[in-house]
Amino acid sequence: MRTNQYLLYTLQSIPKNIDTSSHQLMLKAGxxxxxxxxxxxxxxxGLKVLQKIKKIIRKEMNHIQAIEICFPILQSDSLWKKSNRFYQYGKELIKIYDRNHHTFILSPTYEEMATDFIKKEIKSYKKLPVTLYQIQKKFRDEIRPRGGIIRAKEFIMKDAYSFHYDKKSLQDTYKKIYLAYERIFKKMQLKFYSVKADCGIIGGNYSHEFQAIAKNGEDKLIILKTSEKKKKIQLITKDYIIKNFFYKKKIPLKNVHQTSILHKNFIKIYIMKYENNINQKFFGYIIRGDHVLNIEKIMQKKNDVNHRKIVFPTKKEMNNIIQKIKKKIFFIPIIIDTHILYLKSLILKMKINEIYYNINFIDQTFQSIQVSNIIKSPIKKIYKIKNCIEVGHIFQIGKQYSQFIDLKILNKNKIRETVYMGCYGIGVTRLIAAIIEQHHDQKGIIWPKCVAPFELLIIPIFFHKCKKIKKISEKLYHKFKKNKIEVLLEDRNEHINVIFSDANLIGIPNIIIINNNTLKNNTVEYQERKNITKKNIIDIKNIYEFIINKIKKN
Structure with a gap:
């Protein structure tokens, strides 16, 4: 391709309200x-990058025997009403009406439609397991689109749906897709983490998110390194800083400093229930934010010997406890770890069901306060909180949608059984934002070679003024093109500063610069975009093989 015949529209300035690096560079690089x-x-x-990302995803999905399909963008509202998500999605669901006043949905996802399709097509367990996937446009009426393509109203996703005759089959496929996702993101040279996550509005009870590290990402990760160099990673959701362990308490990011949950000056409280054959009893345990509760030590306490079982309260029990605490009619014996100091000024702010409760340990909320060593031996921990972009999410949904849609198949005993289901998504368009966030410098994008719009850029200096330069540039261009190298020839009649500025901005990995100074010695200059300060002078006879080896190497 020649730049003079190509839609290469770069920008030098952008609107002031655009603050994410990826959004800025996507606009500036055209x-x-x-x-x-x-x-x-x-x-x-942009379209070329999208196509290469799709190619990588298709290759890995086909490798695990997933079958590509294409559902319509429009879905009837009837299936969504069966699953109740027509109402759960709320205003994010974009609805349209045909001439017969039937309601349709611009699809944000396809669990219902995929389940209904399998219901109509598969009747026996012999046809399972099966995994269907598509790369399709999705729509959500975001109240505040932000980050450019990171959170948009129209976006492209790879979504997949697997169907199984038993839970083990679902778990096996889930593992295969998990590993396929890891291969996909590694090929794109993304730094990412996989973390256990909430299933949210999709449903199910087991899921993982794949989070790409990004300075301007809207999600956050806590990454803990122990002295044994093991890593523990926790996902911080978009609206909350962390999820505590005992009753899924959430602490809003806006009210608590983001590093405080792991800090020695912050505390964690665990409410636990002790059971035996006669009665049950509640205790509270408080430790420092950077320590870990030791269950074995708790069980060895003298006052606990008559209790056979220690469990966390149910959500209903926890709500009941909080209501009683609020009314001052319920007292919990509490044990505080010896590492916590200054108890008289210690106040815990708790949030249950959107209501905040301040619990001061010097009032009558708790009684029988004891101080004891109840933590695991402290180990040195180093933690970081990193912003990230969710690029993938996989779910073991189970029977949720199968029950809504009444998807059943005949088992080996010819008895109809409800089918198990898995759901697996990759944000294709937002992957581009994640890649740019990790691969750029002050001058522009630095594309990983597997997703770059072109493999090679040829820049002839004075292309329109020097016949020799033009002849050599054309010869090289046609040779690379003939051998199916994706090459872009810079043949615009622009100032040299504009040409080099655009070259750095669009981020093509390999660059050949042809000018009179090097041609005097029958050489050309080679630059690698990720290291443009390093210049390589290559004999013009060897430049073709040199570039081919560079491309093959990556």
Whole structure:
């Protein structure tokens, strides 16, 4: 391709309200153009990157025998009403009406439709397991689109749905797709973590998110390193800093400093229930934020010997406890770890069901306060909190949608059984934002070679003024093109500063610069975009093999 015949529209300045690196660079490099809030036109370079990302995803999904399919963008509201998600999604669901006043949904996801499809097509366990996937546009009426394509109203996803005759089959496929996702993101040279996560509105009881590290990401990760160099990673959701262990208490990021939950000056409280054959009893245990509760030590306490079982309260029990605490009619014996000091000024702010409770340990909320060593031996911990972008999410949904849609198949005994289901998504468009967030410098994008819009850029200095330079540039261009190298020839009649500025901005990995100074010695200059300060002078006879080896190497 020649730049003079190509839609290469770069920008030097962008609107002031655009604050994420990926959004800025996508506009400046001419990957996208905004048409409306949350809506973007994809220009040729952006489209080329999208196509390469899709190719990587397809290869890995096909490798695990997933079958590509294409569902319609429009879905009837009837299936969504069966699953109750028509109402759960609320205003994010975009609805349209046909001439017969039937209601349709611009699809945000396809669990119901995929389940209904399998119900109509598969009747026996012999046809299972099966995994279907598609790469399709999705729509959500975001109240505040942000980060460019990170959170938009229209976006592209790879979504997959697996169907199984038993739970073990679901778990096996889940593991295969988990590993496939790891391969996909590694091929794109993404730094990412996989973390256990909430299933949210999709449903199920077991899921993992894949989070790409990004300075401007809207999610957060706590990464803990112990002295044994083991890593523990916890996902911080978009609205909350951390999820505590005992009754899923959530502490809002806006009210608590983001590092405080792991800090020695912050505390964690665990409410526990002790059971035996006669009665049950509640105790509270308080430790420092950077310590770990030792269950074995608790069980060895003298006052606990008559209790056979220690468990966490149910959500209903926990809500009941909080209501009684609020009314001052319920007292919990509490044991405080010896490492906590200054008890008289210690106040815990708790949030249950959107209501805040301040618990001061010098009032009558707790009685029989004891101080004891109840933590595991402290080990040195180093933790970081990193922003990230969710690029993938996988779920073991189980029978949820199968029950809604009444999807049953005949088992080996010819008895109809409800089918197990898994769901697996990758945010294709937001992957581009994640890649740019990790691969850029002050001058522009630095594309990993597997997703770059072109493999090679040829820059002839004075292309329109020097016949020799033009002849050599054309010869090299046609040779690379003939051998199916994705090459872009810079043949615009622009100032040299504009040409090099655009070259750095669009981020093509390999660059050949042809000028009179090097041609005097029958050489050309080679630059690698990720290290543009390093210049390599290559004999013009060897430049083709040199570039081929560079491309094959990566």
């Amino acid at each position: 990957l996208v153009r905004k048409t409306h809030s949350g809506l973007y036109t994809w220009l040729p370079n």
